[in-house]
Amino acid sequence: MTRLFNDPAAFADEALEGFVAAHRRWVRPAPGGVVRAAARVPGQVAVVIGGGSGHYPAFSGLVGQGLAHGAAVGNVFASPSARQVRQVARAAEAGGGVLLTFGNYAGDVLHFGQAAEQLRADGVNVRVLPVTDDVSSAAPEEAHKRRGVAGDLVVFKVAGAAAERGLPLDEVTRLAALANDRTRSFGVALGGCTLPGAGEPLFTVEPGRLALGLGIHGEPGMGERDVPSADETARLLVDTLLAELPAGVEAPAGQRAAVILNGLGAVKYEELFVVYRQVSRLLAAAGVEVVDPEVGELVTSFDMAGVSLTLCWLTDELEPLWTAPADAPAYRKGAVTAPVATGDEPSTAPVDTTDDTPLVADEDGRRAARRALAALAAVRATVDAHADELGRIDAVAGDGDHGIGMRRGSHAAHEAAADAVARGAGAATTLDLAAAAWADRAGGTSGALWGVILGSVGSALGDTGRPTPATVASGVTAASTGVMRLGKAEVGDKTMVDALVPFADTLTRAVAAGAPLADAWDAAATAAEAAAAGTAELLPRMGRARPHAEKSLGTPDAGAHSLALITRAIQQTLATKEVD
Template sequence: MTQLFNDPAAFADEALEGFVAAHRRWVRPVPGGVVRAAARVPGQVAVVVGGGSGHYPAFSGLVGQGLAHGAAVGNVFASPSARQVRQVAKAAEAGGGVLLTFGNYAGDVLHFGQAADQLRAEGVDVRVLPVTDDVSSASPEEAHKRRGVAGDLAVFKVAGAAAERGLPLDEVTRLAELANARTRSFGVALSGCTLPGADEPLFTVDPGRLALGLGIHGEPGMGERDVPSADETAELLVGTLLAELPPGVDGTAGQRAAVILNGLGAVKYEELFVVYRRVAELLGEAGVEIVDPEVGELVTSFDMAGVSLTLCWLTDELEPLWTAPADAPAYRKGSVAAPAAATPADDEPAAAAEQDALPAADDDSRRAARRVLAALAAVRATVDEHVDELGRIDAVAGDGDHGIGMRRGSHAAHEAAADAVARGAGAATTLDLAAAAWADRAGGTSGALWGVILGSIGSALGDTGRPTPEAVASGVAGAAAGVQRLGKAEVGDKTMVDALVPFADALGEAVATGAPLATAWDTAASAAEAAAAATAELLPRMGRARPHAEKSLGTPDAGAHSLALITRAVQRTLADKEVD
């Protein structure tokens, strides 16, 4: 259990701050994460990695010569926002383009993809590569759906070494893709992990049992068996990976492989060495020659008692990149040349953005903005009240971070809206700034989707005139369409969409009958509540809960439930005559 923390919602920020303070020789902070402390090499490809906090040394600990040029760091177990990724990439980019690479999780794919689009619009050449090494998370026929776990390190290392050689972006990307295609991982656990501030672990394993096929976000295993001995654990890990050889690997005899035996947080190094002793024997018996093995904590999950094995089947191209020197805070190999000194521009912290002038607004829209602020205050209070419940629901088949993410997002949105209203903003601008703040601070899939919801409603309201019920209903309908488009979810997938679409439909129908907005919203909130409760009987078809679908039966979707709570909280502000 993680016991040393202050405010759980601030844990990721404070951990990153302390990491930078301890490793200034290697990294410097930038908005959204860290980049190398050394001067950028003109024309060199920038390899930017990233993901949620809670996995150290992934991802910030892998920034340095021969490895990553920057890392975007999200909240605990939540992807960094698109803005964070873009900011880190801009700070790391040196004229040779950018490779964005990360574990294959829905939020990361969404945010890194958005950042890539934004960077391309600014003239930066960008490639995107999700790592897909976890054999337990999808079949070989659907390998593109697999999660990225400790195999991240093999892909990042190959990409970083290729960039260090001065290879062009297309070639760096090709080699990283080759490494990904030839990397396989499998993990087991004796216990789940506990997020900072949580009273219970995300999942539990009965005493004397071993969970098979877990993810690095504490996703429950795919099955269980009796706890094996260290040798039997090694046999399970090796046997699973040798049973699925990547395309192009014809048998094991004579093959060369990079081997990573990874501790997930609570397994001590001596235990890992006991397991690795048998791993090495088994691979040797299979005719595999091990190249520069890594044994230790490389991609962790807080206090999870677990271990994973990764095999990257090397080629003549990949091997020298795997063995090339590297010097990062948490990963060092060989000897690297002293880097060039950073320029003053490199060393200067990013200047705070000047406060932009707000679009003009009339008195009617300013009054509407004050009501928006009241609604966001109610949202914040509701999320605070239910934060533990949301985390518990999310942990049934997911990673348990929904409550923390919603709290960070709702607080940021309310603070941004309060600032906007104080500066005389209209309703649209207030919601637009709140949307950007929610997406940026919350990260993860839900952060991006709530950014879409607030932004869509704001666009429909405008900054002039008194918003009509029809405009509000139109904005909510646009929000539902935007969420479906961005999240690729449909009604029945057991996501936020299952409550949002009924809410939007009911609101539009009630407004069309001429009902006042408060009355129409009340009707729609009831529809959202009923729809969210009904998700308990659905099996998830999207997101991290998908591989553990059966575990979520009887429990509503966390995103749908939080949306229903929020619609009811907003309804109470609409009915409040004292809000001007």
């Protein structure tokens, strides 16, 4: 378990501060994360990585010469926000453009994707590459849906070495994508992990059992068996990876491969070496030539007990990038030459992302903003009341941070909205600011989606004029469409979308039939509740199914459930006398 902390809510920020204090030779803080301490090299592509905290050395430990240029650092097990990614990328980029690369988790995909849009708007050339090496998280024909685990390191290393050579952005991206296409990982777990301050483990594995393909946040894997010997574990890992060779590799014999045997946290070095002894023998027996193997802790999950094996089937292009020197806090290889100082030190001042457009609200718009603020207060209260429950539900299939993220987001949104209302803002501005605050403070998937919801509703309401029930319904419909697009989910995938779509449809139909807003919202909230409950019905499809469909294990989807709770809480503010 995680034992040493102060305020658990401050854990990730304090860990980052201590990490920087210990590694000033390599990194310096940037808003949202860290960038290299060394001067930027003008024209060089910046490789910007990132993800949640709790996986050290991923991601901050991999910033340095020959590796990443910057890392956006999210809260514990939560993606950094788009704003964080944008800030780190702006501090790292040196005129050659930015490659954003990260593990393929919904929250990271959302926030890095939004950051890419923002950076393009800033005039920065950007490419996006999610890492998808975990073979147990989706079938080969849906490899693009796979999660990223220790294969992150291979992709980051290849990208960093390519950037160090001065290659252009498209070429760096091509090589990194080639590395990703040829990298496969498979992991097993013997025990779960406990987050700082948590009373019980986020997830567990029964003593004496081995969970196959269990994700680094406890995402369901492919099954269980009794704990095997170290040699049998090695065979399981090697056999699984040799059974799925990438396109163009017809047989293992004669291939050269980068190999990572990764400890998840509680499996210690000597155990890893005992396993690696047999991995090395089995690969040799299969005719695979191992190049610069890494045996240690490269992607961890606090005190999770587990081990994963990663193979990258090298090509003549990839091998020199894998073996090139690197000098990062947690990854050092060969001799690096100190970079030429340019005097162009990365800025540590935040990029100004505040919107200073003058407020244009009228009295109707300000009244609508006050009602929105009252609704956000109700949202905050219901999230507070249900935060533990949301965390528990999320822990069944996800990473258990849903309650924490929703609290951070709803509090930040309410605070931003209160400020906006105090300054006389209209509904659109108030909800836009609330949306940005929610997304930035919450991070994770839910943060990005609630940002979209608030922003969409705000845009429909506008800053002037009196919103009609139809305006509200159109905003909710826009939110529903936006969430489906950004979350890449459809009805039936057992996500928030399962509740949001019927909510929007019911609201729209009731409003069109002439119902007052409070009544229409009531009916819609009831539909959302029924649909959220329905996300619990599907039986789990372990391993080889669509990731979304794997989620349900008799408990509802956490995102759908919180949407239902929130729509009900808002309905109660609509049913009361109008706030003024």
